[in-house]
Amino acid sequence: MTAEPCWTAALLVNRDGQYLLHLRDAHKPINDAGMWSLPGGAREGDETLEEAVARELLEETGLVVDGLTRFTVVDDTMQVFLGRWDGDPSRLPVTEGIMFAFFDAATTARLTIAPWVAEVLARHRAERAERPPRGHGQGAVAHVVGVHLHLERDGKVLLGLRHPESPFAPSQHHFLAGHCEQESAVACLIREAREEAGLVIEAADVELVHTVHVVDAPGAPPRLQLVFRARRWAGEPRVLEPDACLGWGWWPLDALPDPMVGYARAALDGIREGRPYTELGWD
Template sequence: MDPEPFRPAEPAAIERTAPDDDPRGTAALLVDSRGRYLLHLRDANKRICDPGTWSIPGGDREGAETSREAVERELLEETGLVVPLEEFAVVDSLSPEGVKGRVRVYLGAWDGDADDLPCPEGIMFRHFEAATVPYLTMCPWTKEVIDLHQAQGAPVPVPSRASSGGRARLHVVGVHLYLEREGRVLLGLRHPDSAYAGATHHFLAGHCEQESAVACLVREAAEEAGLSVDPADVELVHVVHVVDRPGGRPRMQLVFRARRWTGTPEVREPDRCVSWDWWPAEALPDRVVPYARAAIEGIRAGRPYTEMGW
């Protein structure tokens, strides 16, 4: 019998397996057409790498992911962006325990408004000129990456249609828990210093990460208020399609009712929510997030959908 002819592996199959020496860390350096860098302010006072510093989006590879797969996933989870990326540099980093690691950095172009980006992790996103970077509290390896980029003449990749808005715009997906007990609705009073809706009442809520909407709801209920919700007891009762201002980032806010739950609401994230209270549905507090109020009114009226800000 003749031997089987040699067949090279398909390129996709090669890329699906990360080399043994591929760095665990990945990050994306995004530059706009004015040469500004998109930076992410990391949480302070947490046991994370480089707390309280300006850095760039990214994270570690998971399982058998390649660096490219990981950076694309992390960029989507942290910013909602899908941007063409090219390999740029590998730099050293330190873990919270002082263990040395490496980060593979990719370069991309994005000309959007940083204020429109979701921020499920950290504090905020902002664009900065290179001249401003030395005056920021910077993550050391991010500063090294920007210095390298400047040393190479600060090339700006040409934005593709995908990164400059030539296709359907990605929406932020939020999930919200509607609990009603004896005609009263559960609302949380957000911390006065919260980046969003400070000193205002809101649903128990969160942004979808790499998970289903119902899985996100169950996770947020446990993390924010110590409540246990069975996915089988959840039903979608209202959707609010909202934009904060003309041209702002669209948000699809999904509101789910839990028919049953266990536990008593308690403050689990005091930096975001200072109390949980049951409010009469017909006498809500004065300060309620507008789309949350609209959703409650829609649910009580039997309407499944509301649009706001368009």
């Protein structure tokens, strides 16, 4: 059995296909000194690769990027994750190195760039170029289906604060949520409500109130995020998975907490405006 890599890095691509690169300090005894590289670093302790890359991104850029997916492994030691980010790199805090900037593929060829990073960018460009044009019946891909519980009481909505070491959306507020297994979406919702918060919900009391069709990065798996309202339920929310959620709270709809998972906030905006559907991340 091959050991997992001990290093991680994040390849962030914006809507224009540009790559976020990090200029490393030239006068320190560090890897990739004086070169453009990718944010990332080594795993610590018992961290998973997902936890390590999320921590390194937060430490080096201040970013929390949802939906990072494993892209490629370099020299059996570096796991590179792929993600989408469309912000302004000049506004990022520079805790290490010199600066961050977006570059298109043509410009990266003229930079002093770490060799392993050049290899990663070449792989990404080759993968995009190899995708065949889509015709009728072609290009179908599997979608990840997520379910989300929308509970309202006295004009407030139930949200949970994610654990700071969670691989998904650390230290952000989110719906009670989960991914469908071999089950219907409503069955998944009922199971997750019971397992995560001790709430008892009946299928007859559930209605679909919003759908978010989201893709987090070019080439990342598309996701259908289904938001269900429960008209009735039994029990008070309790923290039953403390490694994922620190606590549950009821938040006014006009004073939602920050930070909050982006598509969850978009879904609540859609529900308030009476819209059944939102798209995020699609060009």
